[in-house]
Amino acid sequence: MKQDQKKLDLKKLFVLLRSMFMLSACTFGGGFVIVSLMKKKFVEELQWLEEDEMLDVTAITQSAPGPLPVNASVIIGYKMFGFVGSLAAVLGTILPPMIIISLISLCYDQFRTNPVIAIALQVMRAGVAAVIADVVINLAGNVLKTRRTLYIAMMVTAFFATCVLGISAMVVILCCLAIGLLDLAWSLHKTKAKGKECA
Amino acid sequence: MELLLKLCLAFVQVGMFSVGGGYAAIPLIQDQIVNRYGLMTLAEFSDLITVAEMTPGPISINSSTFVGMRLGGVGGVLLCTLGCILPSFIICYTLAHFYYKYRTVGGVQVVLGALRPAVVAMIGSAGLSILLLGLFQSDLFHISLSNLRVVELGIFLASLYIVRKYKVSAVLIILGSGVVGTLCYLLPGLVGLA
Known part of the structure; x- marks a missing residue:
């Protein structure tokens, strides 16, 4: 029985490593891109994580130092298989860029001036944008479904702040953390008042 | 060393x-x-x-x-x-x-709940900037309709349709759009030569 479980874990561990590898190999354009790909993979396809959990993980990775994809891999790996999981996930994430850049650094000039590569990289952005759009439509829909004015307003404001005003993600996260703490204080206050009423 | x-x-x-x-x-x-x-x-x-x-x-x-x-x-x-x-x-x-x-503690949930809409917004914002870069090769403040790249727009719309309708994996979509798009740009040139 125990033997079986261990075997199954190894299989899953390999799935984790392979998923991270594939996602990392296909991620152009910054941390939030890979987060939406991870959300699609681990929440929608494999169903290892809940949607809220993935958003929490994103907030944590954004607040911690270091490259976002690595941070997210550490946490997702930890959740699945503890320390070994973290190691496997990080390995999957860093291997593709390490291999690709090592190869490129050997033939850098040919790479930079090759027109076919330039076109392929440009059109792939459209594909990446489509995947993110899909993820965002789902996520934003769920925020709207909460029907909490506060959350919807925060989403719109945060979008405007990062997109138009160019405020850094870190600042936005910290502001929302402050709002969250106020929200907590307010809800504690309310339940206390309610408790008194009932008594 | x-x-x-x-x-x-x-x-x-x-x-x-x-x-x-x-x-x-x-x-x-x-x-x-x-x-x-x-x-x-x-x-x-x-x-x-x-x-x-x-x-x-x-x-x-x-x-x-x-x-x-x-x-x-x-x-x-x-x-x-x-x-x-x-x-x-x-x-x-x-x-x-x-x-x-x-994370299951009630209070922590309330605080994390406030972070989630912001994270959604930031993913959206990152998505928008990569979309603009893909379709216009430009950012939000410098887009103009004359810069619109039709092939990329077609690929974006097709990919979005496919990914929402058939739940195809992200990796496949990205690689697919790379192949299709490159062919769209290169094929006319090849045909013209022949």
């Missing part, structure tokens, strides 16, 4: 102090690698940024690999990259531990 150790330490600092994602790391890398240790020239460094933008993967991993490869071969790559991820590994591992220990 001494050089490699220096490099490793430099990237530990890059990993430790680059808060807030990819581009936050650029000035740090420049500071450590170009200004402080003189391991690369400024021209080489800007080449590095170009490569890092064109290839997948986080910019700090890309640069640690690039610098490591140039200065110390495969051993350099391993050491630099290890240095770069070590701080985030330790910090995130600790954070993950506490997150999973306390």
Whole structure:
């Protein structure tokens, strides 16, 4: 029985490593891109994580130092298989860029001036944008479904702040953390008042 | 060996102090690698940024690999990259531990609940900027209809339709759009020649 479980874990561990590898190999354009790909993979396809959990993980990775994809891999790996999981996930994430850049650094000039590569990289952005759009439509829909004015307003404001005003993600996260703490204080206050009423 | 150790330490600092994602790391890398240790020239460094933008993967991993490869071969790559991820590994591992220990606590849920809409917004914002870059090769303040690239628009719409309707994996969509788009640009030229 125990033997079986261990075997199954190894299989899953390999799935984790392979998923991270594939996602990392296909991620152009910054941390939030890979987060939406991870959300699609681990929440929608494999169903290892809940949607809220993935958003929490994103907030944590954004607040911690270091490259976002690595941070997210550490946490997702930890959740699945503890320390070994973290190691496997990080390995999957860093291997593709390490291999690709090592190869490129050997033939850098040919790479930079090759027109076919330039076109392929440009059109792939459209594909990446489509995947993110899909993820965002789902996520934003769920925020709207909460029907909490506060959350919807925060989403719109945060979008405007990062997109138009160019405020850094870190600042936005910290502001929302402050709002969250106020929200907590307010809800504690309310339940206390309610408790008194009932008594 | 001494050089490699220096490099490793430099990237530990890059990993430790680059808060807030990819581009936050650029000035740090420049500071450590170009200004402080003189391991690369400024021209080489800007080449590095170009490569890092064109290839997948986080910019700090890309640069640690690039610098490591140039200065110390495969051993350099391993050491630099290890240095770069070590701080985030330790910090995130600790954070993950506490997150999973306390995430079911009611109060923590309320606070995390407030973070989620913002995260959605930031993913959306990142998505929008990559969409504009793909369709117009420009950012939000410099788009004009004359710059609209029709092939990319077609690929975007088709990919979005496919991904929403058939739940295809993201990797497949991205690779597929790369192949189809490249063919769209190259085929007319080939046919014209023939």
